[in-house]
Amino acid sequence: MTDDAPEILWRPDETTVQQARITAFAERAAREHGVTVDTYEQLWRWSTEDLPAFWGTIVDHLGVRFHEQPREVLGSAEMPGASWFPGATLNYAEHALWPREGGGDDDVAIVAVREDGRRVTRTFGELRADVGRARAGLLELGVGFGDRVVALAPNTVETLVAFLAAASLGAMWSSCSPDFGPRAVVDRFAQIEPSVLVVVDGYLYNGKSYDIRGTVAELREQLPTLRATVAIDYVTEGAWDGQDDVVGWAAFTDHDGAEPAVDPVSFDHPLWILYSSGTTGLPKGIVHSHGGIVVEHLKSLALQHDLGPEDRFTWFTTTGWMMWNLLISGLLVGSTVVAFDGSPGHPDLDVLWKMAADEGVTVFGTSASFVQSCLKAGLVPKDGFDLSAVRSIGSTGSPLSPEGFDWIRDAVGADIQIASVSGGTDVCAAFVGVSPWVPVWRGEISCRALGAAVEAFDPQGEPVVDEVGELVITRPMPSMPVMLWNDPEGSRMRESYFEDFPGTWRHGDWIRITPRGSLVIRGRSDSTLNRGGVRMGTAEFYEVVESFDEVLDSLVIDTSGLEGARDGGELLCFLVLAEGVTFESVEGDLKKALRSQLSPRHVPDRFLVVDDIPRTLNGKKSEVPVKRILAGTPVEKAVSKDALRNPEALETVVARARD
Numbered sequence: 001m002t003d004d005a006p007e008i009l010w011r012p013d014e015t016t017v018q019q020a021r022i023t024a025f026a027e028r029a030a031r032e033h034g035v036t037v038d039t040y041e042q043l044w045r046w047s048t049e050d051l052p053a054f055w056g057t058i059v060d061h062l063g064v065r066f067h068e069q070p071r072e073v074l075g076s077a078e079m080p081g082a083s084w085f086p087g088a089t090l091n092y093a094e095h096a097l098w099p100r101e102g103g104g105d106d107d108v109a110i111v112a113v114r115e116d117g118r119r120v121t122r123t124f125g126e127l128r129a130d131v132g133r134a135r136a137g138l139l140e141l142g143v144g145f146g147d148r149v150v151a152l153a154p155n156t157v158e159t160l161v162a163f164l165a166a167a168s169l170g171a172m173w174s175s176c177s178p179d180f181g182p183r184a185v186v187d188r189f190a191q192i193e194p195s196v197l198v199v200v201d202g203y204l205y206n207g208k209s210y211d212i213r214g215t216v217a218e219l220r221e222q223l224p225t226l227r228a229t230v231a232i233d234y235v236t237e238g239a240w241d242g243q244d245d246v247v248g249w250a251a252f253t254d255h256d257g258a259e260p261a262v263d264p265v266s267f268d269h270p271l272w273i274l275y276s277s278g279t280t281g282l283p284k285g286i287v288h289s290h291g292g293i294v295v296e297h298l299k300s301l302a303l304q305h306d307l308g309p310e311d312r313f314t315w316f317t318t319t320g321w322m323m324w325n326l327l328i329s330g331l332l333v334g335s336t337v338v339a340f341d342g343s344p345g346h347p348d349l350d351v352l353w354k355m356a357a358d359e360g361v362t363v364f365g366t367s368a369s370f371v372q373s374c375l376k377a378g379l380v381p382k383d384g385f386d387l388s389a390v391r392s393i394g395s396t397g398s399p400l401s402p403e404g405f406d407w408i409r410d411a412v413g414a415d416i417q418i419a420s421v422s423g424g425t426d427v428c429a430a431f432v433g434v435s436p437w438v439p440v441w442r443g444e445i446s447c448r449a450l451g452a453a454v455e456a457f458d459p460q461g462e463p464v465v466d467e468v469g470e471l472v473i474t475r476p477m478p479s480m481p482v483m484l485w486n487d488p489e490g491s492r493m494r495e496s497y498f499e500d501f502p503g504t505w506r507h508g509d510w511i512r513i514t515p516r517g518s519l520v521i522r523g524r525s526d527s528t529l530n531r532g533g534v535r536m537g538t539a540e541f542y543e544v545v546e547s548f549d550e551v552l553d554s555l556v557i558d559t560s561g562l563e564g565a566r567d568g569g570e571l572l573c574f575l576v577l578a579e580g581v582t583f584e585s586v587e588g589d590l591k592k593a594l595r596s597q598l599s600p601r602h603v604p605d606r607f608l609v610v611d612d613i614p615r616t617l618n619g620k621k622s623e624v625p626v627k628r629i630l631a632g633t634p635v636e637k638a639v640s641k642d643a644l645r646n647p648e649a650l651e652t653v654v655a656r657a658r659d
């Protein structure tokens, strides 16, 4: 495959480079380690070849506060099982509440905005005091080191306070968004046997109010290990009044003057438990450590995104997606975290742009599907709002189409860095993303993240350039899971990531690394389109189909190789069409575009028009569950319907495929 470099949409100017935090870091690395790191490629190479030097410089330069000093940086580099900073103790909460750069008591730590306009703020001083009180509340409930505190709560101040309080005393945290159905929550929380559950009475979404007290009651019945439920009035004042078996937030935090102390824990002590998407059988509990997350998030936010105390940082997410965990880590670098709770489309698609303008957001993150919706709606936010503070637009969740890049440049701002990033829940980080040193090419992710030894492997395990291959990580990263829950022998961990290429992390995405070092993600490798030996990621297919204004959404499934598949396997394309559009009116053009832009083999055997595409609660297309169901896996094993945004869409898609 040849590489014709696409158009450059953003290029750092000299001042940006000079003032970037990564520049001071690279100068220090050069000085202390005698390395030449004048280009990003050189810096990245050093960061992945000399892991002890790189991560050792990170902790010094970015101010990681160890209570006990580590004996060394990397005790063992073997994967799985790498041992980072053995002997060291620290605490994530200390880094969030007393960030190294800035974080003066009166600086705003968090602004929480709800879709109905409710706005709550806390300065760093206030946040520390709140966390001190909540910590005392947890201690009073008997929560201790290693216990699990879980929350069914939105992206708002109390959730952050409860999390930091739990982390401060070495308890593990896990959260689900309040719109998760009861089964999805039980599937996640029951396995980790929590001591305390933090809940809200309800939530607002799309202009409607949802009461979840029934879900909470159901949940409590199914969590026999609970010692207490802490209940927040979020939608209705007094919602929990008269319910004696819960502790109201006011009573829970009624500990004036309690010290916001933190207990140092070992580097690998569990901080939180995240979950795999929940669409492939029971969710896997992914455990990340205090130390791994502190160093990875400091590196990512300070050096890749250049975030600091002067920034106001938002990423549209719920508490059930790892982007929440990354968002709140904005505190580690002293930034103000701007948290939004509600629908990004209520009252209309302007809501997040308005918030960005009102709050002076500098780094605005969202999902590729939100960008796509804005594009399709013909939105031009720069005409309606003052977005002059915004210097970077982040996008993740699925690959951002080249048209999405164009839209950001044309409709939001031509001088904005487009931060298309990709990684995963499994490492609570982005392997690939941006840097203040590297341009943005249309349709491409700018660079591999420092410390992330990303390669594209062919099936023989050989690295390839400018060809689509399996995304692998060949050296350990500190934020790789310290364990999977209920996996004492580590067999599930090995099966999940290390089976295909022993000693190397296989992530499950297709990726192409260009000769420039930029990257293109081509979709999940477990939902590959394999047509007569030509393998292609689904993202390439969506890029073509969804570039049609007539197509609002789509899903492609390759049934070849599945037992019982019709005609030995078909390529099925489900389409959601714009109002008034008939399939016949676009059929010819669609087929022509797929034939010419992908290959004749990638023209679907059947197009099926549906009303909606099944998506997870985090907005990802449910390709793998559909494929599994069509392969004969019982629905309840293939997917937790509660983990889907629209389970009825799954039923329709499966029924249409079987028609």
Ligand SMILES: CC(=O)CC(=O)O
Pocket (backbone or CB within 6 Å): 322, 323, 396, 397, 398, 421, 422, 423, 424, 425, 429, 430
């Ligand atoms: C950084 C990411 O990888 C986020 C996601 O797509 O889940």
